[in-house]
Amino acid sequence: MSAPTLPETGAKSHRQILEALSGLLLVLFLAMISSTVVSVSLPQIIGSLDGTQSQYTWVVTAALLTTTASTPIWGKLADLFSKKLLLEIAIGIFLVASLACGFAQNTAMLISFRAVQGLGMGALQILVQVIIAAMISPKERGKYNGYLGAVMAVATVGGPLLGGLITDTSWLGWRWCFFLPIPFTAIALIVLHRTLDIVSVRRPGTSVDYPGALLIAAGVSILLVWVTFVHNSFDWISWQTFAMVGASVVLLAVAVWVESVVREPVVPLHVIRRRTPALAILASLAVGMAMFGGAVFLGQYFQIGRGYSPTEAGLLTIPMMFGVLVSSTVSGRMVSRSGRVKPYILVGSIVLTLGFAALSMIDHETSLVLVGAGMLVVGAGVGMCMQNLVLAVQNTVPLRELGAASGAITFFRSLGGTIGVSVLGAVLANQVTENISTGLTKAGIPVPASQSSGGASLNMDALPEPIRTIVRAAYGDATGHIFLISACIAVVGILAVLFLPQVRLRDSVDLAEPAAGADAPAAAESH
Incomplete structure (x- = not known):
């Protein structure tokens, strides 16, 4: 069976879209599960490599940093070259980096390989969005959110569980969390080769x-x-x-x-100066800082602060993932039905802020029911905000600028996440150091020099029981501080969304050509 050719513009049948989506969703699944499988295992990984809290943060930050830096480049390349070829190259980069991460012998090597892995993650993240947007109009795109939601459910809920099981299985170990994407990569390449064939025409005189x-x-x-x-x-x-x-x-x-x-700017200033993209980017920046910065430390909270195993920590993160799945699927269909996106983004921003405010009150003894309820609310807010903000920006630009515009908002969201992880990681490290020093002093135990300088080890098994108890309490109590900061950051997102115009999503894949001297994107921002 030959691959259906999907031109840059023009209506596609439901069958054509589903055939192309099969490979794209598999790629999205690959990227998501590779991230979520590792997330719950990081405390064990850093502990086994004798890493510190700062190194824990940089294992996450390194990938986010290269993802952020490369995303606008991949977005611009998608406007100029074959989207399918770029996607296959990105999968190759991601595969090689995943193998290298699995063989890392120390935290420095792991951080370096994670930075390379981030290049592939940035490409997969933006190219899937660009290709889907090139096939489906903004208004109709919500109908396919159910498929996206199903992939998110399997990857985000199954990933931490699988990562925990792998880490807890003695004959496997955490390295298999990085080896796991290999079979998925092979399948994704085969499916994409058979089902995706978008004709990309390079405009003369363009460059990156x-x-x-x-x-x-x-x-x-x-x-x-x-x-x-x-x-x-x-x-x-x-x-x-x-x-x-x-x-x-x-x-x-x-x-x-x-x-x-x-x-040909990599971040088109003429696009982000418009009201809708500018405000959506500001909201994405705030949501990225709050979500990535706060949620990335939940696995550490459950394992180090509460003493649960990686498998148990994966199970305990299900409420957040369930909230993302349900809210993204339901809001996507409602957006597609109504053609309006602002109300759902606004409600999502408020819900996200309330969820972080609830999590800001947790400590090492908080009821897991209350923690789970807070995570559920945070997940619901994220599901209503993330893709709808991208949709609002994509709705205002012509097809020829789709890659650059999508790359711009994804860049700022990733930038927010990178800054959030770095800032909140630094806050957490400082707070933990202070809490441990205070706890050791009260217990009459001398404070090690490495502890006073912020170099506390995360290898809990190597600590004697009295110190282990103090360290667990320190991490559990310090986590609430970073969620309070996340809530404050999320308020900025609410303010940005309040000033968004009432956008009516268009029915066509591309914008109509503007009249002479008219600002076509401005018409998409009316209503």
């Missing part, structure tokens, strides 16, 4: 703004390194702070100038 992308990546990276080491390695007011923050500001300022003058 590599200098702008490099400046953005460098500016953000320096800022994140500063966030990670400030307060522990040097003071907030110090020459290191002035040097790193100053360099970051200069690089990002130059990046903005480059993006304003180049012919």
Whole structure:
């Protein structure tokens, strides 16, 4: 059976869409399960490699950082080259990096390989969205959210459970969490080769703004390194702070100038200056900071703060994943039926904030019923916000700018997540250090030099029982602080969504050509 050819524009039959979606959803499943399988096992991974809290944060941040930096580049490339070929290249990068992570011998190697893995994650994340958007109109896209929801359910709920089982199985071990994507990768490549064939026409005279992308990546990276080491390695007011923050500001300022003058900017300023994309990006930035920054430490809370095994920690995260599944599926169908997206994003932003506010009150003795209820509410808020914000932006741009626009909002969401993980990880590390030092002092136990400098080990099995109890309480009590910060950040998202115009989703895949001198995207923002 030959692959159905899907041109850049034009209506597609339901069968054509489903055939193409089969491979795309498998790719999405690959990316999601590779992330969720590892998430619940990280405390065990870092503990077995004798890593510290800062290294724990960087295992997550390294992948988010390269994902963030590469996403706009992949989005622009999708506007210029074969989307199918780019997707296959991304799968190859992700596969090789996953194998390397599985063979890592120390945390430095793991962090480095995770950074490479993030390149593939950034591509998979944006290319699937761009290809689906190129096939289905914004208004009709909600009908297919059920399929997306099913993939999210299996990957997000099954991933942590599978990761916990692998980690707890003595003859497997945590390394198989990274080896697991290999068979899925082979299947995804075969299915994509048979079912996806989008005709991509490169416009003459176009190119990728590599200098702008490099400046953005460098500016953000320096800022994140500063966030990670400030307060522990040097003071907030110090020459290191002035040097790193100053360099970051200069690089990002130059990046903005480059993006304003180049012919094909990697982050199109003319798009993000419009009201709907600008506000949606601000909301995504806040949601990304709150969601990634807060949720990434839940596995650590359950395992280190509460003493549960990786398998049990995976089971305990089900309420959040269930909330994401139900709310994304239901809100997607309601958006498709009504053609309006703002009400659902607004309700989702409020629900997300309330969920984080509830989680901000947890400690190492909080009832698991209350913790689960808070996670359910957070998941419901995330499910209503994330893809609908992307949809609001995609609705305002023509098909020729779809990759760049999708890359821009995904870039800022990932940037928010990267900053969130770094900032909240630093806050958590400092709070844990303070709590452990206080607990050890009260118990009459000398405070180790490594502990006072923020280098506490996460290898709980190597600690004697009195110290282990103090460390568990310290982590459990400190986690509430980062969720309080997440709630405050999420409030910014609510304010941004309040000013979103009442967008009516269009029925066509592409925008109508504007009249001379008219701003076509502005019409999509009316109503």
